[in-house]
Amino acid sequence: MEERKKDHIELAFRSRVGKEERDDRFWYEPLLKAHSTEPWTPFTFLGKTFRVPIWVSSMTGGTRMAHTINHNLARACGEFGMGMGLGSCRVLLDDDRAFPDFDVRGVMGDASPLYANLGIAQMEKFYLQKDFSRVKKLVEKLRADGLIIHVNPMQESLQPEGDRLTVPPIEVIAGAVEKLGCPVIVKEVGQGMGPESLRSLFRLPLEAIEFGAFGGTNFARLELMRTGGRQEELYGPLATVGHDAVEMVETVNRLLDEDPNPSCQQVIISGGIRNYLDGYALISSIRLPAVYGQAGEFLKHARGSYEEIRQYVEWQIRGLQLARDFLVVKK
Ligand SMILES: Cc1cc2nc3c(=O)[nH]c(=O)nc-3n(C[C@H](O)[C@H](O)[C@H](O)COP(=O)(O)O)c2cc1C
Numbered sequence: 001m002e003e004r005k006k007d008h009i010e011l012a013f014r015s016r017v018g019k020e021e022r023d024d025r026f027w028y029e030p031l032l033k034a035h036s037t038e039p040w041t042p043f044t045f046l047g048k049t050f051r052v053p054i055w056v057s058s059m060t061g062g063t064r065m066a067h068t069i070n071h072n073l074a075r076a077c078g079e080f081g082m083g084m085g086l087g088s089c090r091v092l093l094d095d096d097r098a099f100p101d102f103d104v105r106g107v108m109g110d111a112s113p114l115y116a117n118l119g120i121a122q123m124e125k126f127y128l129q130k131d132f133s134r135v136k137k138l139v140e141k142l143r144a145d146g147l148i149i150h151v152n153p154m155q156e157s158l159q160p161e162g163d164r165l166t167v168p169p170i171e172v173i174a175g176a177v178e179k180l181g182c183p184v185i186v187k188e189v190g191q192g193m194g195p196e197s198l199r200s201l202f203r204l205p206l207e208a209i210e211f212g213a214f215g216g217t218n219f220a221r222l223e224l225m226r227t228g229g230r231q232e233e234l235y236g237p238l239a240t241v242g243h244d245a246v247e248m249v250e251t252v253n254r255l256l257d258e259d260p261n262p263s264c265q266q267v268i269i270s271g272g273i274r275n276y277l278d279g280y281a282l283i284s285s286i287r288l289p290a291v292y293g294q295a296g297e298f299l300k301h302a303r304g305s306y307e308e309i310r311q312y313v314e315w316q317i318r319g320l321q322l323a324r325d326f327l328v329v330k331k
Helices: 002-014 064-080 120-129 133-141 153-158 169-180 195-202 219-227 229-240 245-258 276-285 296-302 306-326
Strands: 026-028 043-045 048-050 054-056 083-085 114-119 146-150 184-187 208-210 267-270 290-294 327-329
Touching: 054 064, 054 306, 064 083, 064 296, 064 306, 114 120, 114 133, 120 133, 120 146, 120 169, 133 146, 133 169, 146 169, 153 219, 153 229, 169 184, 169 195, 184 267, 195 208, 195 245, 219 229, 245 267, 245 276, 267 276, 276 290, 276 306, 276 327, 290 296, 296 306, 306 327
Parallel strands: 054 083, 054 290, 083 114, 114 146, 146 184, 184 208, 208 267, 267 290
Antiparallel strands: 026 327, 043 048
């Protein structure tokens, strides 16, 4: 006790927070609830049961570290009742050597949703060939619940070896949804999407839309950094355009005013979500069933032992519970 009081006196001066640091997204209501030990109420999303509203956003496989990362994350999804998108499974289309890196259903278990992932450029090829059979096989082999299509024309065009699209992505996506016969999710990879793209996606019977919003990991910038030199200088401004998750939530809510019953009814809010408070604020503000997704933040904790990622997820869930008990998002 004596020691704690001494700490308090020493730390009191250093712990002062400035008014500008205040997170004013919430009403703080300290009087109405006790500390609860209640878990998050399980809910159905993507046709499966989530025990917390958290999604692990897609991250590339095919590297040596990918095996550890994917298995750690999938195991955490199984243990805590979260869902997960695999990183691009393109390497598996031609060659099975990397399959064990992506083969996580066994460690995850059947209860949590797992999605395979391919880029729009690959999907365009299958669309033009009028044959999605290799995609179907991939989804089946991974024992995935469906496919995520990532749409990243800006990243591709800033990548020297990047693909060039010849058909508008929305046409390819509509074709894939019709022919694939499995649930489809569409996402960006860190620049988000504007209102017209979102409007066109909500009209399709997609399982969900994932934002991949601006404000976190930025693949357009990353590709420019790889290229360097004049390219980086000249095309740098293109990496600064996009839509952050707050703006995209506002756009979705506006679109719902126009059409309260869109064909797609579920959203994964991702891109630049730093922690449970960002996630809590956003899923409480959107008027559709939603979970929040993180890529970069999970990656920081998934490269080492399982215990490390487990601890991180436990802290996130504890933070979410505190937010639920004492914070109300301002409307
Ligand atoms: C290392 C890494 C690899 C990624 N690879 C993919 C990928 O293969 N397919 C994909 O759809 N998105 C990929 N992403 C993008 C993420 O899914 C996410 O949309 C983006 O990183 C923004 O989220 P964040 O700010 O939480 O990182 C990757 C992200 C990271 C950090």
